[in-house]
Amino acid sequence: MNNLLSISLFLPELVLTATIIIAIIVDIFSVSNRTSKVSNYVIIGLLATLAAVFLTNHSPTTLFMDSLAFDPFASFIKSVVLVATLLIIIFTRYSNEFKGYHTGEYYALLCIMVFGMFLMASAIDLITVYLSIEVVSLMSFILAGYLKNNPRSNEASLKYVIYGAFSSGIMLYGLSIIFGLTGTTKFFAIRDAITTLDSSSNLALTLSTVFVLAGFGYKISAVPFHFWTPDVYEGSPTPITAYLSVAPKAAGFALMIRFFNQVFVDGDSLSTLGWYADVSFAWPEILGVISVVTMTMGNLVAIQQNSVKRMLAYSSIAHAGYMLMAFPTISSEGVFAVMIYLVMYLFMNLGAFFVLIYVAQKQGGENFEHFSGLGWRMPIVGIVMTIFMFSLTGLPPTVGFIGKFYLFVAVINAGSAFYWIAFFGAINTVVSLYFYMRVVKTMYLDGNPSEEIIVPPLSVTLILLVLAVPSVFFGIYWTPILNWVNNSLLFFVQI
Amino acid sequence: MDNLQTYLYISAILFSLGLYGVITRRNGIAVLMGVELILNSANINFVAFARFGGMNFSGQVFALFVIIMAAAEAAVALAIIINVFNNLDTVNIDDARELKL
Numbered sequence: 001m002n003n004l005l006s007i008s009l010f011l012p013e014l015v016l017t018a019t020i021i022i023a024i025i026v027d028i029f030s031v032s033n034r035t036s037k038v039s040n041y042v043i044i045g046l047l048a049t050l051a052a053v054f055l056t057n058h059s060p061t062t063l064f065m066d067s068l069a070f071d072p073f074a075s076f077i078k079s080v081v082l083v084a085t086l087l088i089i090i091f092t093r094y095s096n097e098f099k100g101y102h103t104g105e106y107y108a109l110l111c112i113m114v115f116g117m118f119l120m121a122s123a124i125d126l127i128t129v130y131l132s133i134e135v136v137s138l139m140s141f142i143l144a145g146y147l148k149n150n151p152r153s154n155e156a157s158l159k160y161v162i163y164g165a166f167s168s169g170i171m172l173y174g175l176s177i178i179f180g181l182t183g184t185t186k187f188f189a190i191r192d193a194i195t196t197l198d199s200s201s202n203l204a205l206t207l208s209t210v211f212v213l214a215g216f217g218y219k220i221s222a223v224p225f226h227f228w229t230p231d232v233y234e235g236s237p238t239p240i241t242a243y244l245s246v247a248p249k250a251a252g253f254a255l256m257i258r259f260f261n262q263v264f265v266d267g268d269s270l271s272t273l274g275w276y277a278d279v280s281f282a283w284p285e286i287l288g289v290i291s292v293v294t295m296t297m298g299n300l301v302a303i304q305q306n307s308v309k310r311m312l313a314y315s316s317i318a319h320a321g322y323m324l325m326a327f328p329t330i331s332s333e334g335v336f337a338v339m340i341y342l343v344m345y346l347f348m349n350l351g352a353f354f355v356l357i358y359v360a361q362k363q364g365g366e367n368f369e370h371f372s373g374l375g376w377r378m379p380i381v382g383i384v385m386t387i388f389m390f391s392l393t394g395l396p397p398t399v400g401f402i403g404k405f406y407l408f409v410a411v412i413n414a415g416s417a418f419y420w421i422a423f424f425g426a427i428n429t430v431v432s433l434y435f436y437m438r439v440v441k442t443m444y445l446d447g448n449p450s451e452e453i454i455v456p457p458l459s460v461t462l463i464l465l466v467l468a469v470p471s472v473f474f475g476i477y478w479t480p481i482l483n484w485v486n487n488s489l490l491f492f493v494q495i
Numbered sequence: 496m497d498n499l500q501t502y503l504y505i506s507a508i509l510f511s512l513g514l515y516g517v518i519t520r521r522n523g524i525a526v527l528m529g530v531e532l533i534l535n536s537a538n539i540n541f542v543a544f545a546r547f548g549g550m551n552f553s554g555q556v557f558a559l560f561v562i563i564m565a566a567a568e569a570a571v572a573l574a575i576i577i578n579v580f581n582n583l584d585t586v587n588i589d590d591a592r593e594l595k596l
Contacts, residue, residue, distance in 0.1 A: 127553070127560055130564070131564065134564045134568065142571060148578055154575070154578055154579045155579070158575055158576065159588070165568055165572060166526075166529075166530055170533065172534060173540070175537070175557075176538075176540035176557075179540075183548055183550045184553065
């Protein structure tokens with residue numbers, strides 16, 4: 001579709017851009033202490049963007065001379081990102097970590113990051129891939145170090161910027177080799193060009209894809225590109241940690257699904273997927289090993305943590321590993337499972353992080369000892385946190401169980417070649433039970449149960465319910481999510 | 496000199512030097528310089544492939560975008576390093592170890 005026609009389908013991004021500009025202008029003209037005003041405008045703008053995402057209906061097509069795809073899959077990821085962003089803005093307004101900081105531009109930066117993730121969700125051109133990843137990365141570097149006077153936040157942003165710049169550089173070199181091999185930057189033209197390559201370029205193709213995988217792996221924090229994750233997650237302000245563990249990961253998975261499904265896969269539509277026979281490299285095995293190593297590493301290190309925040313950081317690495325399980329199968333069933341998991345993961349992970357924000361404010365810390373006896377002193381928080389921990393483990397009747405169920409089904413259905421991945425996934429789920437249940441145990445069995453009962457204020461209870469009710473409700477009745485994902489499982493494909 | 500291979504060799508050497516710099520240097524600014532070398536080696540690749548491969552201009556366009564992104568990234572990274580220096584009195588990435596690895 002040409003540039004002029006594309007603009008009407010680019011409506012969500014345009015509304016978002018208007019929101020960014022309004023946020024910056026309102027911030028400039030507002031009294032410096034009343035910065036929560038900016039967040040009101042941003043919330044309205046993001047709700048308008050969400051409405052625009054649902055309103056722009058069109059059959060799958062490409063925008064701006066084939067540089068972006070417009071399809072239900074992109075709209076799905078955009079909605080997930082927007083819901084996460086709205087929740088994070090509410091978390092930020094509630095959090096006391098930002099006291100003494102001017103938070104006006106914080107919201108503008110958050111919106112620019114959303115814009116980058118929108119592009120990531122729909123990129124089908126190597127240039128857009130690189131640009132969108134960089135936009136998201138640059139904004140997250142700044143947001144991770146937003147607490148300028150806090151050395152931990154500084155250190156988080158320093159480590160993030162070094163790893164981030166390095167891995168995007170590696171990815172860029174890989175992209176340049178792919179461009180050299182195929183002579184184009186468009187995904188579909190690359191796919192067609194790869195089929196005509198002879199075997200002498202297999203090494204170059206493999207090497208360049210490994211380089212590109214470094215960039216993707218860094219975005220979704222897969223082992224061995226995960227080194228930044230624990231430190232950045234621990235040092236950043238907690239709302240940003242929660243955000244980084246959900247939204248950029250969803251966008252990164254979207255980009256990876258699109259890249260592998262449309263460049264390396266021999267299919268005109270998702271129903272007939274299968275790896276190219278002439279790509280002789282063992283992609284399914286490589287991705288399977290990365291998945292197994294990622295979840296094992298995340299779970300084994302999470303066991304040893306004393307800080308709940310750091311434990312959740314490692315647990316988010318493990319969850320990236322679970323989602324990667326479905327990649328080697330490259331079936332529409334696998335993509336379906338990943339999409340369901342992204343929705344389920346959003347509720348349970350953001351919920352756990354919000355409880356962490358609340359407990360850190362009340363108890364003055366984020367370690368396990370600050371949770372001791374919490375279940376008796378704050379009954380609502382205790383019950384809700386127990387739900388989230390059950391859900392993260394994957395126990396029924398919570399959303400975590402449904403998400404894992406579909407992932408395992410996708411892996412098992414793909415055939416006996418993938419049974420070992422499911423085997424390791426099952427073992428890892430059992431291992432993860434230990435440290436998630438440790439939180440529950442600390443809350444209910446440790447410490448002295450006191451007579452005094454703290455009831456959180458109404459606003460906190462409401463946020464907790466908004467996150468906890470779907471975590472249970474969609475665990476019992478998940479048909480709405482299933483239908484939504486089913487309708488969204490439609491890619492733009494060029495034949 | 497005027498062939499594709501020469502440029503690919505140069506870019507591969509530049510890439511290796513950048514990689515070496517990132518891995519061995521502990522000074523934050525030196526690490527960033529290594530990253531810049533990696534980005535520029537990719538740029539040489541793009542322009543060389545576009546020039547000798549008889550392709551359209553997307554290689555040059557890509558290189559222009561990379562130059563812009565590299566400038567933005569350097570600005571953000573240097574701002575972060577200055578902030579770290581103000582608080583911790585060091586730009587050595589190994590000295591920033593409050594968060595245990």
